[in-house]
Amino acid sequence: MSTTSGRPRRATVHDVAVVAGxxxxxxxxxxxGDPYVSASARHAIEAAIAEVGYVPNTAARHLVMQRTETVAFIVHEPHSLFIEDPNIGGILLGANAALSEADHQMAVLIIDTERDTERVAKYLSGGSVDGAIIVSARAYDPVARVVERLRLPAAFVGHPPGATSAAFVVIDNRGSAHAITERLIGTGRRRIGMIAAALDRDSGSERLAGFADALGDRYDDNLVERVPLYSYSAGRDGMNALLDRAPDIDGVFAASDAVAAGAMEALRAAGRRVPEDVGVVGFDDSAWARRTLPALSTVRQPAEGLGRQAATLVLEQLRGDITPREVLLESEIVWRESA
Amino acid sequence: MSTTSGRPRRATVHDVAVVAGxxxxxxxxxxxGDPYVSASARHAIEAAIAEVGYVPNTAARHLVMQRTETVAFIVHEPHSLFIEDPNIGGILLGANAALSEADHQMAVLIIDTERDTERVAKYLSGGSVDGAIIVSARAYDPVARVVERLRLPAAFVGHPPGATSAAFVVIDNRGSAHAITERLIGTGRRRIGMIAAALDRDSGSERLAGFADALGDRYDDNLVERVPLYSYSAGRDGMNALLDRAPDIDGVFAASDAVAAGAMEALRAAGRRVPEDVGVVGFDDSAWARRTLPALSTVRQPAEGLGRQAATLVLEQLRGDITPREVLLESEIVWRESA
Incomplete structure (x- = not known):
């Protein structure tokens, strides 16, 4: 076993073998943990371990225990979103708290490029973690496939893509979108549009479905602008597109608070007052909602609760408990000044 | 080796042994990798591994390789900050990109409570990672002590606390604070205060020192409000305290952009116009700076560059290269409308 030059190395199994003879x-x-090691060899090994300062090696322990007491938290988000979406922070801290209370280490793995996806899939296969929490998986996600293939104890935040037996924790995106759109209709708006985002994810497509449910016969697809991401800039661009197509628009449901903040910026630049000229509502109740002027009416997602519940589902599977396949957490409308 | 009831288990070394005989x-x-395994035993083992679907175990490989190809990224931040400080996202993505290019997995470990600190220290000792990047370590940080004791290849973002031999990457907080305060003085302000934050960290105390450098004889400690965290609410409270003590204040250097955004909210609530009545400058050029109205004049921190450079320092140590103890990255003033 060679050592790396230039830095002190840790004691290895080899050092222990030399000293123990x-x-x-x-x-x-x-x-x-083989029982067929003689008592004298065992004593010599234990003395040698103490002498050379061999750190009881997790890798060695794993061979015995088959447990790492580590749970991966996998965030599959493009670059800008990890920074712009404050919900992920809440989910992450909720999961960390629940795992910490159960003396498990959480290791966050970030998937930003194709290369990351492959490496994370390999990492999960390698036995470095006992289980995984997966946020924002998308259809045909290789990480979701690896979790399924390995039968790794796992929980998704959001409905997992494709046919999977994994557990997941969700809010009722469709019902919540329906409810806040109805509330917006109730303020007397007549031309209500939506900036729909992230339609490749369950959350995105369900929020659009809930919007359509609420409007029923009055649904007008010309008043729906589809944008790729739950981001501020997508909201600004989406609002500008809606204003071009429908200058008489007087209400907007933005698919997330970041999208709503961008839409409000576009309305301000176009000289439209919120809520007097256009009522705006969002989704998440993230930190964005309290920073907009006027403060945003939105749907509160229990971000920490989602993370905590996902961690609990993984811990239950690790204990061998039978877990529910789906946990639904309550969301609520928080009505402020933007509509 | 017992199995956990209630879920399918992975094939183990034991299964391979039974099949291989x-x-x-x-x-x-x-x-x-012991060479004294007979060719026939080797063939039997390889056939058995294929038959029982034994996943080549990272834990086993680690015993041979002593390398996990995983680098920890440790964020030591209280709850609210992880969500409120967009700089950490940039640092994290920069580090992830550099490690990914070198085919290393990054595992983010979050320290939120005392319990987390102890568990992370144990995790680092256990051989699960080859190295560590540490952000926002504070004086007497147990994680910094563990890194030092294990001589783990590591790099700090920011000046590490205490006497440590670890490498670190920094910006010139003192010089940058000096420069932006001078620029604020240059706009003709006469009563300039500071909301100083996080004085238990190098970045916080150096920003205050730079502010004092720029004001020289005109420095008035009565115009400095000390707040615990780089947060929006600390900025709002700090600004209110300054307005109480010095109603004639006409310029403010906020220790971060989030602090500046909170200060601007307090000024708005107090009926002071920015920049007409009070000029405000921040530090970071995070997403906050582009969301304030008016847009914030600030110091741009190269967040992704800091992360990328910290990862490079760890990778160099893993290759056995001699690395610099300190890397200084350039920051620059971005002048917008708030002062």
Whole structure:
């Protein structure tokens, strides 16, 4: 076993073998918990471990325990969103709290490029974690497929893509979108549009469906602008497109608070007052909602609760408990000044 | 080796041994790369591995390689900050990109409570990672002590606390604070205050020192409000305290953009116009700076560059290269409308 030059190395199994005067095979049997290691060899190995300062190695322990007490938290988000979506922070801290209370380490893995996807899939296969929490998986996600193939104890935040047996925790996106659109209709608006985002995800397509449910016969697809991401700039661009197509628009349901903040900026630039000329509502109740002027009416997502519940689902599977396949958390409308 | 009831288990070394008709000790020698495994045993083991679907185990490989190809990214931030400070997202994505290009997995570990600190320290000791990037370490940080004790290849973002031999990457907080305060003085302000934050960290205390440098004899400690965190609410409270003590204040250097955004909200609530009545400048050029109205004049921190450079310092140490102890990245003033 060679050492890396230029930095001090940690003691290895080899060092222990030399000091104990036994073979590395014997050390391996010892760390693997093999009962057929003689008492004298065992004592020599234990003394040698103490002498050379061999750090009880997680890798060795894993061979015995098959447990790492680590749970991956996988965020599959493009660059800008990780920074712009404050919900992920809440989900992450909720999961961390629940795992921490159960003495499990959370390791956040970020998927930003195709290369990351492949490496994370390999990492999950390699036995470095006992389970995984997956946020924002999309259809045909290789990470979701790896979790399924390995039968890794897992929980998705949001409805997982494709046919999977994994557990998941969700809010009722469709029902919540329906409810806030109805409330917006109730303020007397007559030309209500939507900036629909992230339609490749369950949350995005369900929010659009809930909007259509609420409008019923009055639904006008010309008043729906589809944007790729739940982002501020997508909201600004989407609002500008709606204003071009329908200058008489007087209400907007933005698919997220960041989208709503961008839409409000576009309305301000176009000289439209919120809520007097155009009523705006969002979705999430993230930090964005409290920073807009006027403050945003929105749907509150229990971000920390989603993270905590996802962690609980994984911990239950690790204990061998039978877990529900789907957990639905309550969301609520928070009505402020923007509509 | 018992299995956990209620979920399918992965194939283990034991399964391979049964099918191959060899002892677990022989399997152990095989996975450890021991040359004294007979060719026939080797073939039997390889056939058995294929048959039972044994996943080549990272834990086993680690015993041979002593490398996990994983680098921890440790964020030591209280709850609200992880969500409110968009700089951390940039640092994180920069580090992830550099590690990904070198085919290393980044695992983000979040320290939110004392319990997290102890568990992360244990995790680092256990051989699960080859190195670590540490953001926002504070004086007497147990994680910094563990990194030092293990001589783990590491890089800090920001000046590490205490006496440590670890590498770090920084910007010139003091010089940048000096420069933006001078620029604010240049707009003709006569009563300039500061909302100083996070004085238990290097960045916080150096920004205050730079402010004092720029004002020289005109420095008035009565115009400095000290707040605990780089947060929006700390900025709002800090500005209110300054307005109480010095109603004639006409310029404010806020220690971060989030602090500046909170200060601007307090000024608006107090009926002071920005920049007409009070000029405000921040620090970071995070997403906050582009959301304030008017847009914030600030110091641009190269967040992604800091992360990328920290990852590079760790990768160099893993290759056995001699790395610089300190890397200084350039920051620049971005002058907008708030002062």
């Amino acid at each position: 036994v073979s590395r095979g014997t050390i391996s049997r010892y760390v693997n | 060899v002892s677990r000790g022989t399997i152990s020698r095989y996975v450890n």
